[in-house]
Amino acid sequence: MITTPEHNERIAKMTFASVYPHYLAKVEKKGRTKEELHxxxxxxxxxxxxxxxxxxxxxxxxxxxxxxxxxxxxxxxITGVICGYRIEEIENPLTKQVRYLDKLVDELAKGKKMEKILRSV
Known part of the structure; x- marks a missing residue:
């Protein structure tokens, strides 16, 4: 799926503070901690x-x-699909960075080992 200019603009204007509680709820619901999210x-x-x-x-x-x-x-x-988009195919640098963050949070919530999430293996 290709991102549109409108999609990229919407992501650029979104505040980190508005998304952070969703990240935290997602990982805590799956037994991970705020410290791990940070x-x-x-x-x-x-x-x-x-x-x-x-x-x-x-x-x-x-x-x-x-x-x-x-x-x-x-x-x-950081590769793969998040929110219907293949990260490697996203051309807008900011949108790609936001999707990197989304993917890391998703991996944390799914129980992946921290070494794998942080790409240290």
Whole structure:
């Protein structure tokens, strides 16, 4: 499925703070922890707890969120389908980064081992 400019724009304007509670609920419902969620987010973005909270407090859009992130150089190893889109085929860099995050959260919720999620194996 190809992303449209409208889809990319909608994702860019969405705030991290509006999506974060859904990420947290998803992983906690499956027996994972907030700490594990933050470990995954930190691996992808380089943000520590204080920075994450600051971005949520300022209601940073995903565009702002990822423009301030130091995206992990191994993020390109995140592949597969998430939300109906094959990550490797997404051309818009920001949309791809958001889908990387979605995929990591999904893998955490599905019970994958942290070493596999963080692409360290």
């Amino acid at each position: 470990q995954v987010i930190t691996w992808l973005t380089g943000f520590d707890e204080k920075q994450l909270q600051g971005l949520m407090d300022e209601k940073a859009s995903f565009s702002d969120f990822f423009s301030k992130a130091n995206v992990n150089p191994n993020a390109h190893l």
